[in-house]
Amino acid sequence: MILLATVFMLTAMNASAQSDLKSRWSDTSLSLSFSLTEDQANGSDYSVYDTPILTSANGDTLQLRPTVFRGKRNKRYTERARFYNNALPATTDEVLTGDTVSYDVVINRSEAPWMWMLAVNVDVMREKEGCCNVEDLPDTTLARLVYIPPFVPMVADVEDNTGKAGELQKNNPVLQHISAYRPYDTSRILRKEEGALYVHYQLDKYVLLHDFRDNASTLDRIVDITRQIMADSTSSVKRIQIIGLASVEGPVKRNRLLGAERAAALKKYIQDRVPSDDSLYECVNGGEAWTELRSQIEDGDFPGRDALLEIIDTEPNADRREARIKKLDGGKPYAYLKDNVLRDQRNSGYLRIYYDYVPDTAARTINEASELIRQGRYQEALDKLLTVKGDKRAQNALGVAYCMTGNESEGIACIRRAAADGNKQAQDNLRQYEEIVKKRNMSQQAQ
Numbered sequence: 001m002i003l004l005a006t007v008f009m010l011t012a013m014n015a016s017a018q019s020d021l022k023s024r025w026s027d028t029s030l031s032l033s034f035s036l037t038e039d040q041a042n043g044s045d046y047s048v049y050d051t052p053i054l055t056s057a058n059g060d061t062l063q064l065r066p067t068v069f070r071g072k073r074n075k076r077y078t079e080r081a082r083f084y085n086n087a088l089p090a091t092t093d094e095v096l097t098g099d100t101v102s103y104d105v106v107i108n109r110s111e112a113p114w115m116w117m118l119a120v121n122v123d124v125m126r127e128k129e130g131c132c133n134v135e136d137l138p139d140t141t142l143a144r145l146v147y148i149p150p151f152v153p154m155v156a157d158v159e160d161n162t163g164k165a166g167e168l169q170k171n172n173p174v175l176q177h178i179s180a181y182r183p184y185d186t187s188r189i190l191r192k193e194e195g196a197l198y199v200h201y202q203l204d205k206y207v208l209l210h211d212f213r214d215n216a217s218t219l220d221r222i223v224d225i226t227r228q229i230m231a232d233s234t235s236s237v238k239r240i241q242i243i244g245l246a247s248v249e250g251p252v253k254r255n256r257l258l259g260a261e262r263a264a265a266l267k268k269y270i271q272d273r274v275p276s277d278d279s280l281y282e283c284v285n286g287g288e289a290w291t292e293l294r295s296q297i298e299d300g301d302f303p304g305r306d307a308l309l310e311i312i313d314t315e316p317n318a319d320r321r322e323a324r325i326k327k328l329d330g331g332k333p334y335a336y337l338k339d340n341v342l343r344d345q346r347n348s349g350y351l352r353i354y355y356d357y358v359p360d361t362a363a364r365t366i367n368e369a370s371e372l373i374r375q376g377r378y379q380e381a382l383d384k385l386l387t388v389k390g391d392k393r394a395q396n397a398l399g400v401a402y403c404m405t406g407n408e409s410e411g412i413a414c415i416r417r418a419a420a421d422g423n424k425q426a427q428d429n430l431r432q433y434e435e436i437v438k439k440r441n442m443s444q445q446a447q
Contacts (some may be wrong), residue, residue: 015380017222021122021143027150028114029269030107032122034142036067037100042128044071044097047078048137051126052103056118062111077131110127119442120145146443148436153400156371156426158393164232165355166427172225178238178356184284190243190296190350197222199349205249206261208269208349219269222351225420226274234358234362242266243286243350247342248325250292252318260285291344296341304333304358361390370397392418395424 021034038048052064070078075096095101109116121144126137169175173195182188190196200213210216229237244263246255263283270276294312297305307328315321326334366389372381382401388394396418400412412433418426 018381023143023145025147028109030109030145030147032105032107034122034190035100036124036426038069038097039099039443040071042069042071042097043130044073045077046071046128046130047074048097048126049092049129050141051125051127052114053123053125054115054182055121055123056114058114058118060114062107064103064105065092067095069095069097069099071097085183115145116147127240129405145404146439148439149432151374151403151429151432151436152402154373154396154428155400156425156434157367157370157375158363159327160357162213163228165169165235165237166357168225170227170357174222174339174351175225175353175355178354181239181241181354182409183282184241184243184286186291189291190286191247191295192290194305194350197351198344199351200344201258201265202261203348204254204258205414206244206258206265208265222270222353223273225353226276229353229355230274230276234356234360235355237280237353238356239282239354240267240270240276240280241282241352241354243284243285245286245289245345245349247290247345248288248290248318248322249342252288254289256285256397259287266351284351285360288319292319292345293337293341297337302333302336304329308333308337362391363393366391366397369401373397373400373404392421396423396429399426400429 009280021032023033025032034052036050038050042048047068047070049068051065051066054062054064071157093101107115120359123140124140124142126139128135128137131255148212165175168317169177175195197218199208199215200216203211208215208219210219217375226237226240229235244259244261246258246262248255260283263285267281267283290312294309297308297312308325309414311321311324311328315324325337328334365384369384372378372384381397382405385394385398385401389398395414399411399414399416399418402408402414404411412430415426415429415433419430
């Protein structure tokens with residue numbers, strides 16, 4: 001265990017006796033309780049001065065109040081001398097030889113900080129005095145003390161794992177949490193939605209070519225993102241929305257076919273490289289991209305812009321709408337659209353991946369156990385943490401729980417693993433442990 005401060009005591013063997021020295025350490029003070037007495041064999045004519053003193057190996061000292069043990073005749077001589085010499089009373093405790101004097105002392109750390117760092121001897125310096133001579137007596141060692149700091153568990157709550165999807169979303173807006181899902185309808189302007197990915201098809205074709213235009217980088221990115229999320233245990237793909245589009249050129253019936261087949265081709269491309277259930281896919285036939293075309297015309301600045309918008313907004317029949325656009329102003333606005341807009345619209349398919357998090361039950365368990373540790377309920381915390389012991393985030397709290405329930409070796413092994421992984425609380429715990437080991441060794445040397 002690494003829980004409590006420790007004291008090592010020796011029983012006094014000389015004439016000065018110690019009665020059950022008791023010590024109680026805290027981080028800010030040391031309380032000492034002990035008793036002193038002197039044997040009457042020292043003689044009735046003599047006095048013995050006992051001065052308790054605390055000493056470190058470096059020579060630091062702290063002296064406590066002295067006590068004088070006087071023989072009966074020595075006491076009478078002393079009192080007579082004080083009376084006739086008009087002397088002041090003694091400033092130290094004076095008792096008869098054979099009596100017992102109790103000490104109850106509190107030493108604040110600010111008075112003697114060295115006592116919290118080094119082994120400390122509690123000795124009694126003894127001096128025998130008669131009418132004509134002073135004689136040093138053997139010192140008595142009451143105890144050797146070593147402060148071993150208590151282990152103060154350091155634990156912190158862990159964050160829920162947002163999973164690979166949450167990490168990838170930071171740089172890949174094509175990923176969206178399922179809460180942001182929107183079904184497709186013609187009011188959506190796909191070109192203005194952040195992060196959507198487009199692949200392109202040849203004119204009037206629905207075969208998806210990896211090396212056509214910039215398809216290679218887009219398709220590789222789609223496959224890589226999907227594969228990473230599928231392999232991650234903390235997030236999952238909930239829906240892959242694919243919208244097949246065709247330009248407004250040509251018959252509506254043919255363009256509807258192109259939209260459906262282009263969506264199916266993109267789905268097949270992904271499934272061939274990342275095994276995934278059909279149920280994940282939402283393939284939508286966007287048909288002719290009139291919403292996209294109108295948005296681009298509205299954002300443009302070219303001759304015939306307003307007339308084009310008026311035709312799109314007022315002509316309900318798609319085939320007649322296309323014919324009117326082609327005839328407008330001798331075909332000049334249409335030529336502009338063909339060169340600057342329709343090229344992308346006739347060759348595009350849209351994709352958005354929606355994901356969700358797998359509930360991070362391990363994080364919840366670790367945080368519940370950490371709260372139990374803060375409450376001092378260590379066995380309950382250990383029982384919880386053992387259910388998630390394979391999670392590296394649990395290692396520090398698990399190590400603390402082991403230590404506080406008596407399995408120090410296993411606990412420190414867990415804390416070391418967490419510290420090596422960069423856990424700040426584990427590093428603090430490890431520093432505490434190393435200081436405790438240092439003080440233990442000091443205590444053993446004191447013995």
